[in-house]
Amino acid sequence: VLNDDTAGTGRTDGRVIARTGPALGYQLFLPNGTSAATARRAGDWREISLGPGTSAWVPIAEAFPIAGPRPGSEIAVVRTRVRKGWSEVVLPLAEPLPFRLEQRLDPARYAVWVYGLVANVDWVETSIADPLIESVRWGQPENGVFRLDIELAGEQPWGWRAYREGAHLVLGFRHPPEALADRRFRSPLHGVRIVIDPGHNPDTGAVGPTGLEEREANLAIALELADILAERGAEVVLTRATPDSALGLYDRTNLAYRSGGEVFVSIHNNALPDGVNPFVHNGTSVLYYHPQSEPLAEAIQAELLPRTALDDHGVWHQNVAVLRMNEMPSVLVESAFMMIPEQEAKLRTPEFQREIAEGVAAGIERFLRERDP
Ligand SMILES: [Zn+2]
Structure with a gap:
């Protein structure tokens, strides 16, 4: 086990x-x-x-x-269902067997292998009312290996998840936020639940040459951002709102998930890059891990760059714990470099903090506007 x-x-x-x-x-x-x-x-x-x-x-x-x-199981039926903004595929298993999931996007296709599972499938029950799941096919490519192929409508789901319900395996594909359906006459931020995560604490994060701690700068920017988003109608959740709340990485993602977050943005500032001269390679960058998060990263970078007026340090695919969360688009913003004296000095000013917050807010708004309803 x-x-x-x-x-x-x-x-x-x-x-x-x-x-x-x-x-x-x-x-x-x-x-x-x-x-x-x-x-x-x-x-x-x-x-x-x-x-x-x-x-x-x-x-x-x-x-x-x-x-x-x-451990092993037989499977006789595969079901789909729609629950609170998710389309789900349920595999009723007798034991909680290991599985592997592979995602392909544009169009969205998921392949799932369940190990130790023998197909005795009479039928696949799918609902024609399901807005996301187009088809589910099963096969038994090898002895004791069950394969499921799921086709979704559209390029990619808002997010996905794989979890257990007892021994059953449930694969969920998330619909876009309901609030997005009605955005003609208001900001697309309206009614969307956005989780803002001020990076670090209890650890300090990077420390600038004159002692500015990254956790401090991150919090100031995040609070500013939370205000801007709330003014435009978003439902904002902060993972921490004070200098003394200490959180581990998974406390942040678990909170994001449990609070029903629909977008996750972690606010950071950069330290020394590995193996390159920071005085040559620095600037503003945004990180993502899952492909469904890349458009959010691109949109934030596009809106942030003109406001920080720093070099374009790029949009990066990176394996970071908070970004591995796959239930919602999740990105990590590295607004500026703590280690560069001029950037550290700017990060201390409310004006620059406000610029960054404006840029991130505009980026989230742009991402939501560009998504198909
Ligand atoms: Zn950081």
């Missing part, structure tokens, strides 16, 4: 990351409670066997051996 939070703190992301080899690249994100057959051990890593000739590795600290037969 896999679990990354045996103490039950609720302060992790609630899933175990399985990799292609010990300490190698990411392969599967398995919700806590997943059962898998174990194989070899190598140092701090445990191999779990998936299908014939397929395996993955999980940290030993997150894998708890139990005696019993190899």
Whole structure:
């Protein structure tokens, strides 16, 4: 049984990351409670066997051996349903089996492999009223490997999620915010729930040459941004609103998710880049991880650059914990460089903080306006 939070703190992301080899690249994100057959051990890593000739590795600290037969299940029906802004595909399993999900966008296609599952599928129940799911097909490419192919309408869903309901596996695809449907005569921000995350604390983040702490600058910008967004009708959620609230990375994403966030923006300022001269390579940048977040990153960068008047440091794909959240478009803004004396000095001024906040707000607005209703 896999679990990354045996103490039950609720302060992790609630899933175990399985990799292609010990300490190698990411392969599967398995919700806590997943059962898998174990194989070899190598140092701090445990191999779990998936299908014939397929395996993955999980940290030993997150894998708890139990005696019993190899986990397996049959499946007789696949259902879809619509729930509170999500279209979902439900796989009724007898045991919480490991799975792998692969996403292709434009048009949106999802392939899901479930290991240890034997198809005895009579039918796939889909609702013709479903606005997002166009088709669901299943197959059994290998002994004990079940494959599901899901086609969605449109280029990409607003977000997606894979979770367990008991032993059942649920794959959810999010509809655009309901508030966006009615945006002809008002700001597209109106009624959209936006989570603003002032980066760092209890850690200081980067510290500038004259001692400005990144967490301070981030908070000032975030509070300004929250005001602007609220004035334009958005429902704003701040992960922290005071200098003394201390949060871990997953506290931030869990809060974003639990509060029904529809857009997530983490506010940061940059430190020293690795291996390059910061006095040559610096400026404004926006990071994203999932492809559905890239348009948001591009829109914010486009609106932010003219306001910071700094160099274009680019829009980057980066594997950052808060950005791995896939339920909503999530980006991380690096407005300026703490380490450059002139930029640190600017970051201290309410005028520059306001400019950054205006730029991010305009970027979110632009992203929402450009999305198909
Ligand atoms: Zn930072």
